[in-house]
Amino acid sequence: MKSFVLTMQFQHIMLFFTALIGLSTCNRVYVHPFTLLTYNKSECEKIQSEDQGAEKMFFPTAIESNNVEEKYLRLQTIPEPCHFGIIENYLTSLISVLSFRAVAEWWKLQKTDSVLLPYTDFYRTMVSLYLGSSGNTSISLHKFLGFPQPSSSTNCTSKLNGLKVMSNLKKIDNCLYSKDSNINALRTAFMFVSPNVPMSEKFVHGLTQTADNFYVRAVDFKDSAKAVKSINEFLNSKLPVNTESGLTSIDVTSNFMYISHVQFKGKVPQSFLIPNHQPFWTEPSKSVMVPMISVSGIFQFIEDTKKNQFIIKISLSDTDFLLLVQPINGNTLENIESSMQWETYGTWVNGLITRYRYVNLSLPKLKIERSYNSQDILPSLNVPELLGKNADFSKMSKKPIKVGKVINMVDFELEESGAVPNGENDVPEIKEEPVEIKFNRPFILALCEGTTKSLLLLGRVVHPTDVI
Structure with missing residues (x-):
């Protein structure tokens, strides 16, 4: 996998093209998107005054x-119109670079299993820890997220x-998750801490923006078996589906755990x-019998013989769509994955x-x-101690x-829409024979948003009903 040099190269490329656009439309001085995400003077003064008071x-x-x-549930607000400005485009580029690196590492670790990583949610989790x-630790996470380093530590x-x-x-x-009736999407986040650990209200309130629903609870980490049972039962009571968390053990020396869950359920239009x-x-040489969906129509499709x-x-809707990529002519999924870079999707x-x-x-x-513990891939991403025992998370609590x-x-989940296969569906007249395509062996799956072309999920499907 490429190192952080790749991230910086991408930022420089983006900076160059954005600057060109700015120069071609006006004479205003170009402002790097990063500066729009830093503290301004009044915010700094507020922080300094807060530091003098009791947290x-x-x-x-x-x-x-x-x-x-549930004091810390996210407040339900009227959705704002979908709009991608310079900051959103900038963040999307950083999300793509870091999340692809994570997917590539999971492909290596789970060579024979399905892998499906929620792109934005993985990045958001790391911002939550930041x-x-x-x-x-703040400096390391700042760099890990792909941002330029502060000009001064003071x-x-x-910053x-x-x-x-x-x-x-x-x-x-707001742009990525479709409001179409054909799509059901929900994001839920959980934070578990030891009973004797007081948490910062400011930090926890900041996390309420991370999901549709956010829960914080105290758990005794010292009794690993009991903690695992309690957490799994709590997850199942709060999630919309009976989901297996994959949680089987807990490090008894820890006192903090973060879990984020993304549900996405879509239907293939006009399918049965x-x-x-x-x-x-x-x-x-090995097959399983599975339910299959059939649909016919005009698709954007490439048979890449090279x-x-x-x-x-x-x-799947007016905005969300799937990209499916399957090897042919003796090619393998491993070959496709090994040649992929973050630009491949585009x-x-x-x-x-x-x-x-x-x-x-x-x-x-x-x-x-699927369930992924980020701690498992941090060594492969050259940041093994990023969240280690010596990490500084003093903005969370007064206790270590x-x-x-x-x-x-x-x-x-991907399902059929229930269209009747009797020829009643409207289809355009065609002059060429239809192409017969069967996705009946492992393939790459990317779930995308159409307006911005941003990724929501990326991974591989090895077994269609791959439940932990």
């Missing part, structure tokens, strides 16, 4: 407590304002379920713009649940915070 703390409610008033960090106005980043990630979410289960070849792969775009999307074909498509009905697992969960 408000509270002890989270015990996880066993019932009928708790909000609670101080000292060298200059407040050159990243994590709350501004969170606010703009919320704007990005094939009556009988069909074979899906998980390996060249790289030996199929690429097809499947619209190449796929741009290459499909003028490629339309009538396709008879069949693909598996999907139910994929020992971060345990930092988990991103995803629950992805």
